[in-house]
Amino acid sequence: MSESILDAKNVTMNFGGLRALNDVSMTIRQGEIVALIGPNGAGKTTFFNCVTGVYPPSAGTISITPPGKSPEVINNLLPHVVTEKGLARTFQNIRLFQNMTVLENVMIGRHARLKAGILGAILRDGSTREEEQKVIHDSYEILKKIELEKYVNELAKNLPYGAQRLLEIARALATEPFLLLLDEPAAGMNPKETGHLDDLIVRIRDTEKVSIFLIEHDMSLVMRVSERIYVVDYGQLIAEGTPAEIKRNPVVIKAYLGEEVNA
Amino acid sequence: MNKLIPELKKSFVTALWFAFLTFPILVIKVNTVRNSILWRWGNLAAVFVLTMALSYVWRRLLEKRARGERLFDLSGLVPAKLRGIELKSVFAQKKNSRAALAVLLALAVLFPFVAGMYQTNIVTTALMYVILGLGLNIVIGLGGLLQLGYAAFYAVGAYTYGILNTRFGLSFWIALPLGAVLATIFGIILGFPVLRLKGDYLAIVTLGFAEICRIVLENWNDFSSGPSGISQIDRPPFFGIKLSVPQSAIYLYLITLALVVVTVFIVRRLENSRLGRAWEAMREDAVASEAMGVNLTIAKLSAFALGAFWAGMVGVLFAAKTTFINPASFTLMESVLILCIIVLGGMGSTAGVIVGALVIILLPEYLRAFTQYRMLLYGSILVLMMVFRPGGIIRKVRKSYVFKADGQVEGAGHE
Structure with missing residues (x-):
């Protein structure tokens, strides 16, 4: 065991x-x-x-x-x-970020795995840009795994109910x-x-x-x-x-x- | 056609109601000297006809909007050659949008040299409100934290420059960052006690905070000279040279314009960053964002601090522009005005906030020609805008991405 x-x-x-x-x-x-x-x-x-x-x-x-x-x-x-x-969780009553796109929802899930701070955001130095590119790419890969990639630029609130539940799982998976x-x-x-x-x-x-x-x-x-x-x-x-x-x-x-x- | 009769009937009832309501003030005129009453029936008829027509048009427009049609079809005005070209797709190309921005900026720089001092001054004020709007937009539009005490940070900046300049002779260029930093510190100080609050409760506490700041300034005579305020604050000198009043109006305009550009640049970058996403997630659902690893303490404090930063900076500008400050400039009305800019312009949208500030600040100035009807018109325009464009003048467009088959980003743009 x-x-x-x-x-x-x-x-x-x-x-x-x-x-x-x-x-x-x-x-x-x-x-x-x-x-x-x-x-x-x-x-x-x-x-x-x-x-x-x-x-x-x-x-x-x-x-x-x-x-x-x-x-x-x-x-x-x-x-x-x-x-x-x-540990990552989903919610019983769907708690997506309704007015953000599907991709952005998953990108939020990556939040804890990223490092960029205020200065990085303003200066947008090489490592921050690289990190941003990577988070977009990684999030898309996660959406592909859950088969939600066709909704990538859709607002979360416009998704069918079942897809919203799946997006919650995708978002949770993004936290690794x-x-x-x-x-x-x-x-x-x-x-x-x-x-x-x-x-x-x-x-x-x-x-x-x-x-x-x-x-x-x-x-x-x-x-x-x-x-x-x-x-x-x-x-x-x-x-x-x-x-x-x-x-x-x-x-x-x-x-x-x-x-x-x-x- | 069969809808016309009930529609007219509705307008008729509305007109009747209005005629009844305005009857005492518009029809009866009592002359207390001669003890006579003048019945102005002509007014009654005018009110009746006017409201009936307006109410009919109003309902037709609302209906049109409900059907999702365009309210006014302007396509007839566009030359045939250009028809079919969507403005959006033209500006979606980076080259075109950059060129348009450059032209706009060049025009803005030339403006004070062409326009008179009055025009320069009111546009400077409007540009200051653009920065204030963009700053508060971080807190409300992105972070979703209903902050009603924004004027307090504005006051912190203004008094920083006012006091340090009149007593210690500190120059504008040192006070500018200092005022911004002090306001940021105040933002964080306010942030701590309200970490656990949200929505209406947060609004009340921030409102109270602003009132405390204002009342302290009003009563602490030794520190802030109380309600009589601080006068004879220096205008910013041009590399040590003292400028005449019209010259310094132009100079301040250019400084403000430069700061607007800096603000837009920084705010746009913050918005499209890890922190900006965290703010928006917090606005959408605080519990879920926390469960996704967003540190709410950092997200809230940074939103408050960065919002206050711009208010502090504009405060210094304001003190330098008016050369006189007193607590009456930093009332609750001021906070509400900035909130109006955001709501009218479009929550969370940078372009929207810029347009909103220009409309809200410049409109009453340009309506001066209508003398006593100025505020009536101003109010009606705001109401109409909110009815027909509830999402704001320019709504926020979310970034969309195009992916290649292997998952590499092919392009990013706006929908």
Whole structure:
């Protein structure tokens, strides 16, 4: 078994009196596709937000081990620092830069990997110009991988819905992550687009050497692509296992379908 | 044709309403000396007919716009030979656009030698507002940070030169960068407390900040001479030679023009850089931009600082031009005026802001011929522009790229 790249230990998150996450521990290993499922309001997105630095968790530790590097705790880091370390995410409700072109959206994703500052921008010296040329080229290559290159100069808001979801993935990939966190990538997609997304997720994992952690409600997608599944309900981790195990797990079925009431 | 009757009916109702509203002021005239009332029914008829016609034309134009047609077809005025040539495609070529810019610049340089001192002075003011607009455009147009206290930085620059010049005899050329740098520092000072704020809240805090600055200047007599202001500030000398008033008007015009060119150059470069992209991403979605690795602290502070920089510089210019400054020049109205320039010109668009500044500042001057109707006309023109071109006079065009099959950039241009 390969080594772990993300370790969340006993993560708890309180919002005032509401405990959104209670003592949740998860591990992602190098090269895995892992799904996080659970009913609405179970705390899935909260967990993503804790990992990516949007909220610091109330208790517990989250640590990462970038491939070839030593482990480090990322609990209290700001989101942009977490991104620099190699975690990238997409959003459940699409958060593209609507009035910028598709290419510019991806170019923003390269931000943390570029160096030019104010002086470089004004003087536009050789290295800055080179960097700009390279970022345009690299961003276009990323769009090609996700098959969005035909929209390159289009405004993000004018894209069809499915393409907007894909652009979120492209933008996240541009940050050169080792772990990609996808928050409901298939939401609002039609079955054909979802099928296409299956292939894409597996392809990204295989060609980009990126591990994938996804939240998804579309069970067919989850069962097809993921190698392991975590299930949360009411902020608690209730099950973990392969898709086959999860399908048979009575606790999971109860969480999703409810319990029979005996009069 | 079947639409004509309801359309006319609508105009009729509008006209009726207007006639009713204006009845007390335009029709009844009470003479308190003779205790008589004069009924000016002629006015009523005039108002009625005029509003009915205007309302009809107004609605027709709006309809036309909704259908996406051009409001006024000017193609008949273009000579047949030139028809079919799109202006946009002519200027898309670098050679042509450069030549056009050079001609424009040459004309601008020659302008003060041809025009009188009055003309030179008002255009200098307009050019100052071009720089102010471009500076605030960094903060609002690109960064999306609604900043309503821009006049404070303008005041910092003006008072830097005013105080240092009258008390310590500091020259204009030293004060110019100094004022800009001091304003930048003020920009950063304001930036820190508002890092966590956005939208309306940010607007209120920046507004408060500007008011604090103005009130301090108004009340701290030892420092700023209070409301009576600072007078007899030196005009910039020409290599040590003191210029006469008309000469120095021309000189200041040329300095301002040069600074406009520098500003445009730098702002354009900033816009098309890593930092400029970060600003725009922050405007579009702060949470997402942070998740993409943009350091929001740096993005916000740099936007505030670089915006304030230009205001400080223009402040020094302003003090040198008017030779007198007092807090009344830096009220909230001033900030709002600069905001108007951006909105009217086109948010985020450099060319738009330049045109916006010229329109907003020069229009009231050239409307002076209409004496008492000046502000009425000015207001109506602004309203009309916003109704028919809500995106601004010149909208921002995003850069587009052409790629070869191997992914190399073949060319970049505007859509």
